[in-house]
Amino acid sequence: MLGQPSYEQLIAPLLQAVPAAASRILDVGCGEGRLGQRLKETGDASRQVLGIERDPAKAAAAAKLLDLVFRLNLETEIPPIEPGSLDCILFSGSLERSADPLALLRRLRPLLRDDGVILCRVANAQYFPVVASLFTNDFQAGEDLSLFTLSSIYKLLLDGDLLPTLVHATISPCGDAVLAAATPLAEHFRIAPEEIHQRLSSLQYILKAFPLPAIAEAEEPMSFVACSNDEMQLANNLASSPIFKDGRHELLVYRNVASAAHGINEGIEKARHRLVVALHQDIYIPDGWPARFQAQWRAAEAEFGPIGLAGVFGVAIQPNGMQRTGCIIDRSRLIAPPYSLPAKGISLDEVILAFPKETPVRLDPAVGWHCYGTDAALQTAQNGLITAILDAPCLHNSRFSGLGTDFVASATALAGLYREPRPLFTTCIKIDGEGKLSGW
Numbered sequence: 001m002l003g004q005p006s007y008e009q010l011i012a013p014l015l016q017a018v019p020a021a022a023s024r025i026l027d028v029g030c031g032e033g034r035l036g037q038r039l040k041e042t043g044d045a046s047r048q049v050l051g052i053e054r055d056p057a058k059a060a061a062a063a064k065l066l067d068l069v070f071r072l073n074l075e076t077e078i079p080p081i082e083p084g085s086l087d088c089i090l091f092s093g094s095l096e097r098s099a100d101p102l103a104l105l106r107r108l109r110p111l112l113r114d115d116g117v118i119l120c121r122v123a124n125a126q127y128f129p130v131v132a133s134l135f136t137n138d139f140q141a142g143e144d145l146s147l148f149t150l151s152s153i154y155k156l157l158l159d160g161d162l163l164p165t166l167v168h169a170t171i172s173p174c175g176d177a178v179l180a181a182a183t184p185l186a187e188h189f190r191i192a193p194e195e196i197h198q199r200l201s202s203l204q205y206i207l208k209a210f211p212l213p214a215i216a217e218a219e220e221p222m223s224f225v226a227c228s229n230d231e232m233q234l235a236n237n238l239a240s241s242p243i244f245k246d247g248r249h250e251l252l253v254y255r256n257v258a259s260a261a262h263g264i265n266e267g268i269e270k271a272r273h274r275l276v277v278a279l280h281q282d283i284y285i286p287d288g289w290p291a292r293f294q295a296q297w298r299a300a301e302a303e304f305g306p307i308g309l310a311g312v313f314g315v316a317i318q319p320n321g322m323q324r325t326g327c328i329i330d331r332s333r334l335i336a337p338p339y340s341l342p343a344k345g346i347s348l349d350e351v352i353l354a355f356p357k358e359t360p361v362r363l364d365p366a367v368g369w370h371c372y373g374t375d376a377a378l379q380t381a382q383n384g385l386i387t388a389i390l391d392a393p394c395l396h397n398s399r400f401s402g403l404g405t406d407f408v409a410s411a412t413a414l415a416g417l418y419r420e421p422r423p424l425f426t427t428c429i430k431i432d433g434e435g436k437l438s439g440w
Contacts, residue, residue: 005170005203011035013168013206014092014121015042022087022117026079027051028108029094030069033062039090040066052079075099083110092121095156096146105160109211118162118209122148128174128200150205151284151397154329158286159242162209163327163393165334174200189232191399198332212292212393219291220274223250223357225267227257228281237397241285249273249290253281260350260372261363271357278353284395293354296390300342308385309355309376311348312392315425322346322440324427329395341391348373348387349427351396364417370403370410374426378418403428411437 015038018025023046027036030051039049051069053059059071070079075098089112095101105118112118124130125147133139148156150166157164174182179197186196224244228234234253243249250272254263264278275294279285293310301307313326318339325343327336328351350373355361361379363372377387411426415435418424424431430440 005172007034010170010204011038011092011121013170014090014119015039017119017167017206017208018042018088018090019117022047024048024086025050025088025090026081026086026108026111027066027090027092028104029053029074029092029097030058030062030066031055032058033065033069035090035092036062036066050079050081074104078107079111081111084113086111087113087116089116089118090121091119093123095120095122095153096148098146101146102156102159105156105162109160109162112211114211116211118157118211120153120157120207120209121204122153122207123204124169124199124202125149125152126199127172127203128178131200132178148205150199150202150332151395153205153207154395155284155286157207157209158284158329158393158395159288160209161212161214161288163212163334163336164207164209164329166205166332167208168206169198169202170204170206171201172203189399190230192402195331195400215288215291215295217291217295219288219294221248221250221272222290222294223252223267223271223273223276224285225252225254225264225271225276225278226281226283227254227260227263229256230281233397233399234281237282237284237395238279241283242287243285243290259363259365259368261365261367264353264372265362268355268357268359268362274357276355276357276359278350278355280351280396280398282397282399283351284397286394289392289394293390293392296342296392297354297388300344300386300388300390303342304344304386304388306385307356307388308359308380308383309348309353309361310388310390311345311352311354311373312390312394313351313427314345314348314373314377314387314389315427316343316345316389318343322425326389327391327393329393331396331398341389343389345377345387345389346381347377347425347427348389352392352394364413366413366417368406368410368413370407370428371414371426372410374414374424375417378424408437 036049048067063069098104252267257263313328316325415431422433
């Protein structure tokens with residue numbers, strides 16, 4: 001295609017993302033060694049670059065440029081590299097060419113140091129020429145076996161026990177005509193115009209991912225409760241979360257209810273398990289998340305006392321004042337303020353609210369669809385229990401940003417319910433002593 005970036009332009013942001021101190025790097029699917037050669041040129045003299053390549057001719061060429069090249073089948077074999085000895089693992093297009101990219105990540109991840117990093121360069125399946133080829137009945141996958149959007153690569157990395165963040169999107173603008181044609185379809189699916197423009201114009205994504213701590217304890221079954229008004233959002237996110245595949249965890253869905261309180265309160269009553277998680281329909285819960293969440297719950301209880309409510313993002317009193325605290329991937333970005341977790345919270349974002357089954361908390365329907373995480377936290381405090389913010393990352397895959405038109409009504413209802421203590425803080429707004437709303 002005319003006007004495409006050169007190979008050097010495509011890999012430049014990937015090279016910039018490699019930590020300068022990375023002294024032992026593995027290039028997965030190294031081809032003829034061009035990327036590995038650049039890695040050696042940009043590092044100091046002690047940097048070692050290893051490669052994996054299945055094709056004999058390419059492996060032979062790469063062996064002349066890199067320190068060591070393993071010729072093996074990535075789908076079934078593991079290179080003889082000492083576990084925990086790599087500073088960085090690079091996937092520059094090799095995840096797309098894998099028949100099982102999650103299995104590939106899991107096989108190679110143990111080779112990485114605990115403080116190492118995984119870097120991925122993936123083509124964007126929503127890039128406008130790809131979308132155009134689908135619309136015109138002319139799509140050809142070529143050698144790619146897997147196609148990734150930004151949310152699907154986030155999901156893959158989370159399932160691999162990694163915390164990902166987007167470090168670069170290579171932009172090739174789709175143009176005003178394409179955007180104008182795409183806007184009605186975006187509006188139909190409730191996608192903000194600026195979001196669809198970004199997605200259609202992103203040729204590739206580069207992500208950095210850090211290993212999450214291993215969890216040794218087995219997980220207990222949990223009940224998950226969601227209110228839903230969009231079957232596609234539900235099916236593509238919460239309902240497709242891998243934790244529900246074996247039926248171990250319960251999923252209760254309440255469709256088209258009048259308020260979040262109606263669904264969540266009934267879900268708490270009907271849940272079968274000791275811990276009940278209320279969450280949005282557009283949340284993706286990665287593999288292993290229940291065990292991670294439960295381990296954090298136990299750690300919070302040991303530090304703070306009996307937990308009555310827990311989530312993954314909220315407001316906490318930090319040494320430098322009231323601060324948003326937690327760790328979550330929200331749409332296209334990782335939000336992880338630099339505060340230790342678990343933390344004692346005073347308010348929670350509604351993306352995740354977890355209660356003990358025997359909780360005395362019942363949400364007030366007057367609060368509607370916003371601010372009920374603060375309602376739950378205030379009730380928890382009134383009952384002498386702790387609200388905790390836990391380190392258990394997940395993906396909030398909302399199609400739109402910003403607050404709904406009903407947000408002010410919810411915040412006003414919350415202010416009417418709690419005249420003391422004030423000010424009140426949600427993750428979005430502050431309610432002052434007179435009940436006035438403001439950002440913070």
